[in-house]
Amino acid sequence: MNQVPVAIVTGGSRGIGKAMADECMRLGYRVVLVARSVRNLELARRELTDKHAPDAALQPDIEAVDVADAEAVKAAAGSIILRHGRVDLLINAAGVSIPGTLELDADTFTRLFAINLRAPFLFMQAVLPHMFARGGGRIINIASRNGKVAVAGLGGYSASKYGLVGLSEAVYRDCAAKGVAVTTICPGWVNTEMAANEGPSLRPEEMIQPEDLAKTLRWLLSMSPSVRVMEVMLECAGDVERRASVELARLYALKRRHEAEFSAIDVQAAL
Numbered sequence: 001m002n003q004v005p006v007a008i009v010t011g012g013s014r015g016i017g018k019a020m021a022d023e024c025m026r027l028g029y030r031v032v033l034v035a036r037s038v039r040n041l042e043l044a045r046r047e048l049t050d051k052h053a054p055d056a057a058l059q060p061d062i063e064a065v066d067v068a069d070a071e072a073v074k075a076a077a078g079s080i081i082l083r084h085g086r087v088d089l090l091i092n093a094a095g096v097s098i099p100g101t102l103e104l105d106a107d108t109f110t111r112l113f114a115i116n117l118r119a120p121f122l123f124m125q126a127v128l129p130h131m132f133a134r135g136g137g138r139i140i141n142i143a144s145r146n147g148k149v150a151v152a153g154l155g156g157y158s159a160s161k162y163g164l165v166g167l168s169e170a171v172y173r174d175c176a177a178k179g180v181a182v183t184t185i186c187p188g189w190v191n192t193e194m195a196a197n198e199g200p201s202l203r204p205e206e207m208i209q210p211e212d213l214a215k216t217l218r219w220l221l222s223m224s225p226s227v228r229v230m231e232v233m234l235e236c237a238g239d240v241e242r243r244a245s246v247e248l249a250r251l252y253a254l255k256r257r258h259e260a261e262f263s264a265i266d267v268q269a270a271l
């Protein structure tokens, strides 16, 4: 039996997934990077190998698969487990963000759900029996702040992430007594290609950095086995501040309106 712990990281070729794979390697895991682009997978493998794994046996393994394809996901998960003989950690980070709510066509809506929700479901379904058989393991699902608070214009994405938050919470409870810890991470804007493509109002340096997700992983893995962390929400300080000042401005406007209405009432006459 392979003595080195194995981590599968979907979306591991760039962004959040790559930062988490980097941290896994730092912590001594053999990682399996999953994404579609073989070129990006190879680039990530080279970068992580140069940084952490001069020993060929510890270099990242790569699996090119489109996680929108259910049968391909099942086959890929099966072949990873067969190759490595064990899975200690699963990080579901592959995801896409497509703007739109009711104006989305049904195929795009279905695609969002296939990638952001069904793929994590299928990967969990594939690895959990092996984790139970070994008496433990850990799953981390990257949802989003949009899976906790929906925003206008992003309804399809939000719905898929709300689904992932719900699924993940149920699996967290299902696994509680079986030694497998499941955590959902719900970040706000993270400084990756996905965020850059959406043109957010924050500057890159004002966003959460992918390394912050890696630090969250390190923190989770440092907990005693008796601890379970169901959910972690990370917000951008600038976003919190902006929302708070909008709320405050609204409250002050309300106060001024009430004061004006109150002073307009002829109190003596009313008595």
Ligand SMILES: NC(=O)c1ccc[n+]([C@@H]2O[C@H](COP(=O)([O-])OP(=O)(O)OC[C@H]3O[C@@H](n4cnc5c(N)ncnc54)[C@H](OP(=O)(O)O)[C@@H]3O)[C@@H](O)[C@H]2O)c1
Residues within 6 Å of the ligand: 010, 011, 012, 013, 014, 015, 016, 017, 034, 035, 036, 037, 038, 040, 065, 066, 067, 068, 092, 093, 094, 095, 096, 097, 115, 142, 143, 144, 145, 186, 187, 188, 189, 190, 191, 192, 193, 194, 195
């Ligand atoms: N960035 C943010 O602001 C933010 C905030 C909250 C949550 N999130 C979530 O965090 C996760 C990672 O996001 P990110 O910002 O790192 O995104 P990213 O930079 O766009 O990276 C996405 C990763 O997922 C892979 N991927 C996308 N579609 C895939 C498919 N159909 N099959 C297989 N792999 C696929 C990509 O590789 P290929 O393209 O080669 O397949 C890539 O490795 C996502 O689930 C996202 O929803 C992001």
